[in-house]
Amino acid sequence: MPYESGTAWQYDVPTTGSTHLHPDAGYGKALSNQGYGFEVAVADLIDNSIDAGADKVVVHFLRDADRILTLLIIDNGTGMDDAGLDAAMTVGRRRDYGEGALGMYGTGLKAASLSNASALTVISRTKRSRAAGRRLTAEGIEDSFRCDTVDQRYAQDMVDRYDGVIEWQGTVVRWDGVRAFETVARGHSEAFLSKAIARLETHLGLYLHRFLQRGLQLDIAVWDVTGAGAGFGEEVDHIAVEPLDPFGYKVPGSKGYPRTFSAPVEGVGDLTLTTHVWPARSKQAGFRQIGSLSDRQGFYFYRNDRLVQAGGWNNLRNAESHLVLARVAVDLPLVANSVFSLDVKKETVTVTPAFTSAVDKAVDAQDATFQQFLGHAETAYREGSKRSDISRKAVTPPGKGLDPAIKRVIKEELPEKPGEDPIAFTWTTLADDVFFALDRESNAVLLNKTYREDFNDGRRGGTNDAPVTKTLLYLLLEDCFGLGRWEKTRQDRVDYWNTILLASARSQRERRMRSDS
Known part of the structure; x- marks a missing residue:
């Protein structure tokens, strides 16, 4: 019905036609200003993995000797073909979500990524399609929402590289130009990663705890690309994220709860x-x-x-x-x-x-x-x-090299000394007559790598290997760190511990060699 001037109040605003207004390229800049924190953004991407049916996800930090290079999230979900990748990378496109999906608005992949990085690359493969990839950058969005096609050979190489996660299908999300990484001064990447991974582990363990309790395998790994592993470096840290249940008490604080x-x-x-x-x-x-x-x-x-x-x-x-x-x-x-x-x-x-x-x-x-x-x-x-309570002495916290599940129990049982760097455990070359050494300047316990296989059933072991040995050493040696003057009696104690443990390690080796023969 045509609008007539001077008529009564209109409950509906009358219109005479419509036009489609495409978003201005400036809209892309808004994607990088959504206020996504690092941990929140990573969790949003893992939501996509879960929606794709993944039961195995790895958050992968790549670094070299001086810098943290990039971040990748790899999953074994159903993957995407070319059409699916185009849809996923379209800015402003909202897809239909199933009733049980974790995704809601269709912007998470782009907004979470570009809030933290200058470039987003997605590489994927389904059971019926070859590996393919797309790359979205801040500059590309300003250039009429340009999305680049990843070289197919590189896409296949990435899928093959992560065949431990992606077997028949899966997706790799890569962030380049991560703003948090670019603020880290050279030589400080180790300390930054230690704190960043601890925060990420806590966030993912809490917000995804129900999925982790049901069997989702979620790992955080760090690779040094300058290492000597199959042309791609070597793993220097690996953490399996455990569920942090905010209702996981053993006995309730009041009768009859929950x-x-x-x-x-x-x-x-x-x-x-x-x-x-x-x-x-x-x-x-x-x-x-x-x-x-x-x-x-x-x-x-x-x-x-x-x-x-x-x-x-x-x-x-x-x-x-x-x-x-x-x-x-x-x-x-x-x-x-x-x-x-x-x-x-x-x-x-x-x-x-x-x-x-x-x-x-x-x-x-x-x-x-x-x-x-x-x-x-x-x-x-x-x-x-x-209630009165026994006060326990504060300790220097355990750090890299000790299994996260053990570190969590130690934190539950013992208060931490504020401001102390964690004690790390590292296998390295030591003299034949030494089982362990202390690097008190770096807060590290050095273990003689000659005996590493003996504590790992003849295998090389991973970053968090030999958990019982490392835990016992932590309990023995924790109070040797963060001291001022180093007394002769303390040195004597470390010396006889070393002698006794060395004999134990040699006995362990002899038993393994006899069983192997």
């Missing part, structure tokens, strides 16, 4: 709230090692089993020290609604007052209220604060 509450959310229906009370003073990694206890109290929202918010009360109340034991698991409803909205980075949930109002009305099967749950958490905290 408890399930039902919250009547207007427009959504009954929403399940699973309430938990952690034991006071718990040293478990899922409580202590995932961030500030104050920040980690409150709601843990999940979307399709992927954690998308780890703590916070979402305007229900303020964070308080006496509620640090209170955590609530909430699985977001799959049906679209106006009550819950998730930001593009998948780390914050925004709720309307309909949610907080429903939480106040929530009850469990025995008609207990949500406020009573908070009271139980507060009581557990106050009673725990009154």
